Amino acid sequence: MLAISELTKTYDTGTAALRNVSITVDEPQVVAIIGPSGAGKSTLIRCINRLVEPTSGSVELNGENLTKLGSRDLRRARRHIGMIFQEYNLVERLTVMENILSGRLGYVSFWRAFRRNYPPADVAAAFSLLERVGLEGYHNTRADSLSGGQRQRVGIARALIQSPDLLLVDEPTASLDPKTSRQVMRILVELAREQKTPTLINIHDVQLAKTFATRVIGMQEGRIVFDGKPGQLTEKVLTDIYGEEDWSTEAAPVTAAAS
């Protein structure tokens, strides 16, 4: 399905964000990518749909090498790759329905998009997704009047209406409270499983990664340092990924010796 091999990205500033990253995903599974800030998680995801141009290496999706595509073919390929963002990235001044349908922009003509005249099948799909993410009745609400959790649900619907072959998710819960985070992750993972869509999720909440992913990849300084089952994430592995820290959930009591 997805085969990333020897992917490298060096930014113009000289920062090496990715160093020889190879990942193969050959079944519809939810892969969590964890690692400290600056480890290259975001760059990795953006190099797949080439919102960031990789420096070298290749990304193959269902046998097609995405890194070699010209701009027209790249747009065609992007139609099959859904993306969900940390800051939701909804078009703030458009309605929920317009935002969801924007996931079909790659398929409709400019003129139809301009008149908001989407094929009935797309509109029906949008309504059913709206119901699935729990936002029934919100279709005419403007995106900028939604709460964070609601926005991310719209973001999920926008990505899934593409019927993607691959779902890229960049820190979906970093701007949400713990309860909303779990709800959003549950909806996301449920829908991805249902549509059998392989999913890459950047996430820095290890607990959420363990709960919702079937595979965890750990990154550090642009390299993959762990690839395995959530159950294999031991304290030693976490130390490899994040550096030295006391990983027990009960922190030692803070001694009040400062007086």
Added chain:
Amino acid sequence: MIEATWLRHTLLVLGLAYLVWSLGSLEVDWERVSKGLPRAGDIVTRMFPPDFSRWELLSRGVTESLEMALAATFAGMILAVPLGLCAARNLVPMPVYLVARGIIVVMRTLHEVIVAIIFVKIFGFGPLAGVLTLIVSSITFIAKMLAEDIENMSPGQVEAIRATGAGFAKMLLYGVVPQILPRYLGVSIYRLDANIRQSTIVGIVGAGGIGQTLSASFSRYDYDFSLAILLVIIALVFIGEFFSSWARGKLR
């Protein structure tokens, strides 16, 4: 605050010296001032009462000014869009950006009155020269605001639309237009208000509208008619200002 006492005092003394010197170099000719003052009084007395008897001439001038302002704003709104898009660093390649910015800078350099004089020389007296002047200034003004607005928009929304496989045109339609439309309309309405004011000024150099009527009345010493025209211009600008802020308030 300057810490060193000696520096503070030196700067103060230098500042005072400059003030004295510049006042001395003004060369105010007090004789001319003393002659001018009674003449001012004379003009003011001859202005009253304002003479509205030639209201047909007046209303023709006002209508022409309004038409000039409306036509110029509309044309400026449309022509500013391509120029504004090309002058946004985050949308176009560097060479296009530099050319577009260059055009805006050059067009903004010349004051409206100078542009009007040039157009009057080319196309002769009358509203055509005035409309063209106002179009030039409207394009540059709206294009500059538009470009700055595009450069300040949220890149995330554009990124999300690109990620769906939308091309450049559809990216503009969904990623850019919703973000900049309210301000674009607001700026255009503000420009209409400004064009109403400008249309009275460019008339003075012969580019049509009520300003031309005003200029003619001054040169014929019809001060009472001049006052009538001035009162109408003030009313016009007031109404324009009022409409502009009302309409922009509606656009939130």
